[in-house]
Amino acid sequence: MNAKEFAAAAGLGEVIGAIAEASAEIATKIRLAGLSDIYGAAGAVNVQGEAQQKLDVFANDVMIAKLGAVAECAAIVSEEDDEPVVFDHPGAKFVAIFDPLDGSSNIDVNVNVGTIVSIQAVKGDATATALQPGTAQVAALYVVYGPSTVMVVALAEKEGVAFFTLDDKGEFVLTAEGVKMPEQGPYYSTNEANAASWPAVYREYVATLVKGELGGKAYGARYIGSLVADFHRTILKGGVFLYPPTEKAPKGKLRLLYEANPLALIAEKADGAAVNGRTRILEVVAEQVHERTPLIVGSKREVEALQQMVLKAGK
């Protein structure tokens, strides 16, 4: 079974199929990046104020082209575009909200990068549809491009998470279903260079993990600096990824609609959890499509322990 067939029962076959085709093209481009002039900056700045990498632009263009050919897709919202791209698809049911290539600054050093997608059912115009809370998502997925390229999919109507591996014919083939993450894991994953500017409760939390005060085992540290890769390890091995508020990013660095929400749905479908510190990510109501959020996501034991500490500290 491939990703398109897996999603067909939820009426998402064509949408997921288009994302799979786009991801297969992106995977090829990344794999051959060193042989073509596709590394480096594209010379433009995106809505986030970040220098767009050439591969960011390529990935965004491919995602828009593939989804724009699907009658069921009404519009897309992309990290790379200020405004939604609306298609002329009368009666279309879904909007795809995505980061076409997350972590692209890692490509030049051959580190995993990813595509992250949230899918919402149309409710009003494209922006209103995208601003629905994460609990309304009909599906969420990410693709991690690496030694093996894997698409991980959560459907709102199914428990567990499905893994699809890209084969040598460009097809994402089902390789695991009903995946659940370990209840507690061996790793915490965060950029500790920011620790001095976190609210103190986050430093206390990491210290309890390092000392083994949560569940009796001292944690190891793993940080790749590419959200999809750090999350993928967390869903497979267990543990927690955290990007707390910092002085530079008091509302957090990661984006709510097309990074935190899809990963939060996948985490919860795998019996994990995701909060912004105080609140379940999926219940946060966004005010604008590119808004940022703190993100603590992973095994339930670690995420709930952090949430209790933050609520107790009143942060």
Ligand code: P6P
């Ligand atoms: P920092 C990559 O730029 C990204 O958006 C995520 O993929 C990653 O988790 C995060 O930023 C890394 O941020 O501040 O640790 O470099």
